[in-house]
Amino acid sequence: MILKRELYQRHGYIKGLFIILFIHLRRIFHYFLGSYGPLHRFFNEKKVEVNEKYRGMLALTVKESGELQCNSCNLCQTYCPADCIHIVPGKKTETPEAFEIEILRCVFCGLCEEACPIDAIRHTPEMPRTGHAEQDWLVGIKELAYRKSLNGGKGLLSKVHLKTKRPLEKNFKNISPEA
Amino acid sequence: MTGPQDFIQQEEDFLLEKLVMTTKASGLIDWLKRWGQSNSLWTLPFGSSCCALEFILLGASQKKLDDMGCDIVRHSPERSDLMIIAGTITEKQAPILKSVYDKMLSPKWVLAMGSCASSGGLYRTYSVVQGASREVPVDVYIPGCPPTSDAVIEGLKLIKERILKGAKKTPVIKKKPPLNL
Amino acid sequence: MANEFFQKLKNYFGNQFSELRPHELVVKSSLESLSDHLKFLKNDCQFVLLLDICGVDNKERDFSKRFEVNYHFLNLEKHLRIRVKVFLDETERLPSVVSLWKGAEWFERELWDMFGVSFEDGPRERLLNHHEFQGHPLRKDFDIENRQKLSTPVNLAPESYKKLKGPPPESYWLNIGPSHPITKGSLRIMVELEGEKIKDALLEVGYLHRGFEKLCEGLKYNQIIPHTDRLNYCSAALNNIGWCKAIEDLMDLEIPERAKALRMVFGELSRVVDHFISIGSMAEDLGAPTGLWFFLEQREKICRLFEKYCGARVSLSLTRIGGMSQDLPIGWANECLNVVKSLKKSLEDVSKMFSQLPWWMDKTRVCAITAKDALAWGFTGPCLRACGINYDLRKVNPYYFYDDVEFEIPLGSNGDVYDRYLVRSEEIKQSLKIVTQVLDYLPPGPHIVEDERIALPEKSLVHKRGEAFNQHNDLIKYGVRPPVGEIYSATEGANGELGFYVQSIGEETPYRVKVRPPCFPIFQAYPEVVKGSSLSDAYATLTSMNIIPGELDR
Numbered sequence: 051m052i053l054k055r056e057l058y059q060r061h062g063y064i065k066g067l068f069i070i071l072f073i074h075l076r077r078i079f080h081y082f083l084g085s086y087g088p089l090h091r092f093f094n095e096k097k098v099e100v101n102e103k104y105r106g107m108l109a110l111t112v113k114e115s116g117e118l119q120c121n122s123c124n125l126c127q128t129y130c131p132a133d134c135i136h137i138v139p140g141k142k143t144e145t146p147e148a149f150e151i152e153i154l155r156c157v158f159c160g161l162c163e164e165a166c167p168i169d170a171i172r173h174t175p176e177m178p179r180t181g182h183a184e185q186d187w188l189v190g191i192k193e194l195a196y197r198k199s200l201n202g203g204k205g206l207l208s209k210v211h212l213k214t215k216r217p218l219e220k221n222f223k224n225i226s227p228e229a
Numbered sequence: 230m231t232g233p234q235d236f237i238q239q240e241e242d243f244l245l246e247k248l249v250m251t252t253k254a255s256g257l258i259d260w261l262k263r264w265g266q267s268n269s270l271w272t273l274p275f276g277s278s279c280c281a282l283e284f285i286l287l288g289a290s291q292k293k294l295d296d297m298g299c300d301i302v303r304h305s306p307e308r309s310d311l312m313i314i315a316g317t318i319t320e321k322q323a324p325i326l327k328s329v330y331d332k333m334l335s336p337k338w339v340l341a342m343g344s345c346a347s348s349g350g351l352y353r354t355y356s357v358v359q360g361a362s363r364e365v366p367v368d369v370y371i372p373g374c375p376p377t378s379d380a381v382i383e384g385l386k387l388i389k390e391r392i393l394k395g396a397k398k399t400p401v402i403k404k405k406p407p408l409n410l
Numbered sequence: 411m412a413n414e415f416f417q418k419l420k421n422y423f424g425n426q427f428s429e430l431r432p433h434e435l436v437v438k439s440s441l442e443s444l445s446d447h448l449k450f451l452k453n454d455c456q457f458v459l460l461l462d463i464c465g466v467d468n469k470e471r472d473f474s475k476r477f478e479v480n481y482h483f484l485n486l487e488k489h490l491r492i493r494v495k496v497f498l499d500e501t502e503r504l505p506s507v508v509s510l511w512k513g514a515e516w517f518e519r520e521l522w523d524m525f526g527v528s529f530e531d532g533p534r535e536r537l538l539n540h541h542e543f544q545g546h547p548l549r550k551d552f553d554i555e556n557r558q559k560l561s562t563p564v565n566l567a568p569e570s571y572k573k574l575k576g577p578p579p580e581s582y583w584l585n586i587g588p589s590h591p592i593t594k595g596s597l598r599i600m601v602e603l604e605g606e607k608i609k610d611a612l613l614e615v616g617y618l619h620r621g622f623e624k625l626c627e628g629l630k631y632n633q634i635i636p637h638t639d640r641l642n643y644c645s646a647a648l649n650n651i652g653w654c655k656a657i658e659d660l661m662d663l664e665i666p667e668r669a670k671a672l673r674m675v676f677g678e679l680s681r682v683v684d685h686f687i688s689i690g691s692m693a694e695d696l697g698a699p700t701g702l703w704f705f706l707e708q709r710e711k712i713c714r715l716f717e718k719y720c721g722a723r724v725s726l727s728l729t730r731i732g733g734m735s736q737d738l739p740i741g742w743a744n745e746c747l748n749v750v751k752s753l754k755k756s757l758e759d760v761s762k763m764f765s766q767l768p769w770w771m772d773k774t775r776v777c778a779i780t781a782k783d784a785l786a787w788g789f790t791g792p793c794l795r796a797c798g799i800n801y802d803l804r805k806v807n808p809y810y811f812y813d814d815v816e817f818e819i820p821l822g823s824n825g826d827v828y829d830r831y832l833v834r835s836e837e838i839k840q841s842l843k844i845v846t847q848v849l850d851y852l853p854p855g856p857h858i859v860e861d862e863r864i865a866l867p868e869k870s871l872v873h874k875r876g877e878a879f880n881q882h883n884d885l886i887k888y889g890v891r892p893p894v895g896e897i898y899s900a901t902e903g904a905n906g907e908l909g910f911y912v913q914s915i916g917e918e919t920p921y922r923v924k925v926r927p928p929c930f931p932i933f934q935a936y937p938e939v940v941k942g943s944s945l946s947d948a949y950a951t952l953t954s955m956n957i958i959p960g961e962l963d964r
Contacts, residue, residue: 069762154360183370277596357557
C-alpha cells in the first residue's frame with residue numbers, strides 16, 4: 051500500500067506546537083486519573099516484582115535425606131553451550147565429589163535444566179548476586195544447594211523420587227546417520 | 230528474593246575487610262572526600278552489544294539512578310568517574326578500551342556488566358578477549374546475560390561501599406590459573 | 411512462464427543446471443567460464459540482486475580442489491534464487507564481480523580475510539579481523555583459541571586512507587570513532603570534509619567480530635540456538651525462527667500447526683520491539699530524547715510478556731528444532747491481546763508527535779537513494795520498501811500461515827530518511843494486526859513434533875525412567891542428525907532478508923554455517939548515500955539504517 055499523501059504535508063510551527071502541548075497535557079491528565087496503572091506504583095518502588103518463571107540463579111536439588119539428587123551423569127556438561135559446568139564424579143557413590151560452575155561464564159539459557167533427566171538442577175527466580183572482583187568466582191556445591199534462600203539452608207526438594215540406587219542404563223541405541 | 234540475604238551480606242563484609250585492601254578514613258576531610266565521591270558518580274557507558282540496551286533502559290527510567298546519585302551519563306572520559314563496560318570486548322576493540330581508560334582522571338572505578346565483559350562469556354574464540362580484567366583493573370562484576378536493572382543497582386551499591394572504605398586497586402590479571410579439579 | 415525460463419537456463423548451462431528445491435536452483439561453473447556465466451545471469455535472466463558470497467574449506471572432505479565459493483543471486487519478478495558454485499585451489503585466483511554488482515566488494519574482502527582466496531585484480535584488505543592478524547580463521551587447520559593481540563594503538567590516519575583523495579589544506583579528515591554515542595560503540599567512520607560538506611567517507615567494521623561461524627562448527631544444532639539470539643539482539647525470536655526453519659527445511663520436516671502459529675506471534679512481537687528501538691534511537695540522536703523513553707516504556711510491556719512465557723527478556727531461545735520449547739501458559743493469550751490493545755492506543759499519539767511536524771521533517775527529508783541504486787547495492791527490507799519496491803518475503807513466498815492473514819505492506823516514494831521512519835511506524839501497526847488475527851484462531855495440538863530422533867520427550871515421562879529415559883539420553887548425547895546436503899533458507903527479519911546457508915555431512919555438528927546479515931549491504935552503501943550532505947544529515951542517515959553490530963560483524 052502506498053502511504054497516504056497527507057503524511058508528506060508539513061504543518062506550520064504554531065500548529066505543531068499546539069499539537070504537542072495537547073498530547074502531553076492529555077497524558078498528564080490520564081496519569082493522574084490512573085489509566086496507566088495505580089499511582090502508588092510510581093512512588094513505592096521498594097517491592098521488586100519477580101516473575102516465577104524467571105531464569106535466575108542455578109540451584110541443585112536434594113533428596114529427602116538431605117543428600118544431593120545429582121548422580122554425575124554429565125548430561126548437563128555435554129549440553130551446555132558455554133562449557134561452564136565442571137563435574138568430578140564420586141568414587142564410591144553416585145553423588146559427585148565436586149560440582150563447579152563458572153558463574154561469570156554462564157548465560158542462563160536453560161539448556162542444563164532441559165537436559166537433566168532426574169530434576170537435579172533448576173533455575174530459581176533469584177537473580178545471581180554481584181560481588182567484588184577479589185573473590186573466587188567458582189560456585190561450588192555449598193552455595194548451589196545449601197544457601198540460605200533455599201528453604202533456610204536445607205535445599206530444594208526434588209520432584210523425582212529415586213528409590214533404588216540403580217546404575218544408568220548402559221546399552222544406548224545406535225542412531226543411523228541418515229535421519 | 231528481594232536482594233542479598235544475611236548469609237551473603239556477612240560474606241561481603243568479610244571480603245571487604247580481609248581480601249580487599251582498604252584504608253581507614255583518617256580525619257574529617259578524608260571522610261568528607263569519600264562521602265562526596267560515593268554519592269555523585271558520573272558514569273561513562275562503554276557499551277558495544279546487548280548489555281548496552283539494558284543499560285539504556287536503566288538510564289531511561291531516571292528514578293532508579295537518581296536515588297543512587299549516578300544519573301549523569303557523559304560520553305566523555307575526561308568528565309567521568311565510573312566506567313561501565315557492557316558488551317563483548319574483541320581484540321580489535323581492546324586498545325581503544327585501554328586508551329579511553331587512560332584518559333579518565335583518577336580516582337576512577339570500573340564495573341563489568343554481563344558475562345561477556347566479565348569473562349568472555351559464550352565466546353571462546355580467536356577474537357574475543359576473555360574478560361575485561363586483562364586490559365583494565367575491574368572492581369565489581371555483575372553476572373547475567375543480560376543482567377536485570379536490579380542487579381546493576383546492587384553493583385552500584387557495592388561500588389559505593391568500596392569508595393567509602395577506601396579500597397585499593399587490584400592489579401591487571403594477565404593469565405588466570407588453571408582450575409584445580 | 412516458469413517452464414520457458416527453466417528451458418532457457420537449461421539450454422545455456424546444459425547438465426550443470428539443476429533444481430534442488432522449489433525456488434532454489436544450482437549451477438556448477440568453472441573458473442574460466444565464471445565471468446561469462448555471471449554476465450548472462452545478470453543481463454539476460456534478470457538476477458539483479460546479489461545476496462551473498464560464501465566460501466567453504468573442503469580440506470576434511472576428499473575433494474580434488476580445496477576451496478569452494480558459492481554466489482547467491484535473486485530474481486525479484488519470479489522469486490527465484492540461484493546458486494553458482496566454483497571450485498578452486500590455493501594457488502588459483504578468482505575474477506572479481508564488482509563491475510557487475512556494486513555490493514560485492516565487502517563480500518570479497520571477507521573471503522580474503524577468512525579463507526585467503528586471492529583475486530585477479532590485486533590484493534584485498536582485511537574486513538573483520540585487525541590488520542596485524544596472521545592466518546585465515548575459517549580454514550579447518552586454524553585453532554579456534556589462537557588469539558592474537560593488537561599491539562599498536564588506534565591510528566587515526568593510516569596509510570591506506572591517505573592514498574585516496576583530498577589535497578590539504580582544503581579538506582581534512584574527521585574520525586567518528588568507535589566509542590561515540592551515534593555509532594553505538596562498534597562502528598568507525600572516517601569522513602573527508604571540505605568546509606561543511608562531506609566529500610567522501612571510509613568505513614571500518616569488525617569491532618564486534620566474535621567468531622560465530624567458527625564456533626558453530628563445534629556445536630550441535632540445538633546448542634546453536636542461544637548463539638543465534640545474540641546476532642540481532644533487538645529481535646531475538648526472528649533469528650531463532652530463521653535458524654530452526656533452515657534446519658527443518660533441510661530435513662523436509664513438517665512442524666505442527668500450533669508451533670507455526672506460535673512462531674508467527676512471537677516473530678511479529680519481536681519485529682515490533684526492533685522497530686521501537688530503531689525509531690526511539692533515531693529520535694534520541696536527532697535531539698528528542700523523550701521519544702526514546704516513550705518507546706522504551708512500550709517495549710517494557712512486550713518484554714514482560716516474553717518473561718511470562720520463557721523466563722527471559724532479551725535472550726529468548728524460544729524455539730527448538732521441530733517446534734517450540736514449551737507450550738503457552740494459561741491466560742497468556744488474553745494478556746497478550748490486552749497489551750496489543752493498549753499499544754495501539756498509545757501509537758496514535760506517537761504518529762502525531764513525529765509525522766508532519768516541521769522540525770522533524772526538516773531534519774529527515776535528506777539523503778535520498780534511488781531504487782536502481784538500492785538494487786545494485788543489495789538492499790532488502792524496510793530500506794528497499796522506502797524506495798518504492800514492493801518486495802516482502804511474507805507476501806512473495808509465504809511460509810507458515812502468512813497467506814491466511816490479512817495485512818498490507820507500506821511503501822514509501824522517495825527513499826529518504828523520512829520514508830524509512832514512516833515505513834517502520836506503519837509496519838508496527840500491521841504486525842499488531844497479524845498478532846490479533848492469529849491469537850483469535852490459535853490451532854490446538856502439540857507444540858513440538860513427536861519424533862524420537864528430533865525432539866526431546868516430555869519430562870514427566872522421562873522422570874518415570876522407561877523408554878523415554880533412553881530416548882532422552884540418546885538425543886542429548888548424540889544430537890539431531892540432518893541428512894547430507896546444503897540449503898540456503900531465508901525469512902523476513904526486521905531489517906531485511908535474513909539468510910542462513912548450511913552445509914551438513916550427516917553428523918551432529920554442521921560443516922559450514924553462514925549468516926547473510928540484512929544490514930551488511932545497507933551499511934556498505936553508506937558513503938555513496940551521504941556524499942554532498944552535511945554532518946548532521948550523515949548522523950540522521952546512519953540511525954535510520956538501523957545497523958546492528960552484532961549482526962553486521964557476527
